[in-house]
Amino acid sequence: MTHSEVFEQSQWPTNPLAAAREAFGWLVTGPHPVTVNGRLFECLPDREVGLVELRDVLLGEDCPQRSRDEVWRYVIERARAERGTWMLVAVGLALPMLTPIAGWLTRTDDSDDPHDLCAEALRGLLDEVHTVDLDEPGIAARLRWSAYRAGHHALSRTLLSATPTTPGFFSDEPARPSGHPDLVLIRAVRSGVVTETEAALISFTRLDKKPLAQWPRPDGMGYEGLRNARREAEARLAAWLLDEDDGSEHTPAERDAPGTARGSTQMPGTHQGHGK
Structure with a gap:
């Protein structure tokens, strides 16, 4: 047996994110x-910069959003063109986003093998690497959102497919995967309370603490218009959360009424690509 075969069998991590971290190393x-x-x-400094230093710069609060997007655009363009090494670079730089996502998902899942959820989150990120619009700001936020969405969908399937283990006894409905704000936003999108675009905007400006001015607006839409649109989406979200606390739910007709997320196509001045 060769050294590489021994390494593969005895040391290679089974968790997809741990394997990605090992390969990034x-x-x-x-x-x-x-x-x-x-x-x-x-x-960045005027020299060759290693990936660990690059990752630290991207995580720093003093790194402007414009600069973050420039770096991510460069990495993703190379990942799309060259795949291999640069696709792994993209994953490695995104690990600080993927790790907490996996933590929240696996904490909610009661199964003994949470690796599938980690793999789905990673798949969601890779899908976005291939499709994200590099001309729009907030590239990292949209990568993270796609990973959350894919992982949450997998978690929902796991919870819904759970079967009772003792004949004649049935478990209660699985608890909803709540707690982390992004997971709450995902549930709100699936419930039709806000659109994916509105959820991405709220995540970008409230959770990532990015200025509203950095969210792109088409010609003719002012800053105040975008702020009002966000305020309306947040009001719907707050009302829905209060209804959940009360144990009540809106009917489909109420959700489709004018002014609700399903009654409108998308947030004024944005496009659905931001909700990916």
Whole structure:
């Protein structure tokens, strides 16, 4: 048995995110670690920058959103063109987003093997790497949102397919995966309370604490119009959460009434691509 075969059988992690972290480690160590040319980016020093340093810069609060998007655009363009190493670079840079997502999902799941949920979150991120609009701001936020959505869908399927283990006894309806604000937003989208675009906007500006001005607006729509649209979406969300606390639910007719998420096509001045 070769050394590589022993390594694969005895040391390679079974959790997809742990495996991605292990593989990312290969890119940042050794005699020829992967680097980016910092001279290409406003937020980086004028030299070759290693991936760990790059990741730390992207996580820093003093890194402007414009600079984050420039780096992510560069990485994703190379990942799409070259795949392989640069696709792994994208995943490695996104691990600080994926890890807490996996934590919330697996904490809600009672199964002994949470790896499927981690794999689905990772798949959601990779799908977005292939499709995200690189000309729009908030690239990282949309990557994270897609990972949450994919993982949450997998979790919902797991909970709904749960079967009783003792004949003649049936468990109560599984508790909803709540707690983390992004998971609450996902449930609100699935319930028709807000659109995916509205949820992404709320996540981008409230949870990621990015300025509302950084969310793109088409010609003719002012800042106040976008702020009012967000306020209306948040009012619907707050009312829905209060209804949930009271144990009541809106009927389909109420959800489809004018002014609700399903009664309108999308947030004025935005497009559905942001909700991916």
